[in-house]
Amino acid sequence: MSVEIKNKKARFEYEFLDDFTAGIVLTGTEIKSIRAGKASIMESFGVMVKGELILRNMYIQEYENGSYNNHVPKRDRKLLLQRVELKKLQKKLKDKGLTVVASKMFINDKNLAKLRIHLAKGKKLHDKRSDLKDKDTQRDMDRAMKR
Secondary structure, eight states: OEEEETTHHHHHHHHEEEEEEEEEEHHHHHHHHHHHEEOOOOOOOEEEEEEEEEEEEEEEETTTTTGGGOTTTTTEEEEOOOHHHHHHHOOOOOOEEEEEEEEEEEEEEEEEOOEEEEEEHHHOOHHHHHHHHHHHHHHHHHHHHHO
């Protein structure tokens, strides 16, 4: 059983410039909740704190059988990247209008939770409209091809 939690709004709201795959530092009850599919990355974003990338606003539901060992659902979580990637992100984040956005969380073949993050720039309203227009025309062309 594979777990794949997506942020569907990310591609609509942001223009992706660069992408990375990062590990996440989790506690025992957090990974159990993720494997059960009880997590959300819809409002999450990354910030640099003391040279480390921290993911904020990621929601992981408390584990039902966690007792007193349970975790806080919306705590800050450290992302694991290589030093070169961290330095690259730190340089880019100093530019105005750039942010780190999570688009997909998954469990890899080694049973580790990974997060697909992107260096992104926010889209303007007219960019969003043109994307919707392109999507509609592509769908119409696909329908015409099937007939």
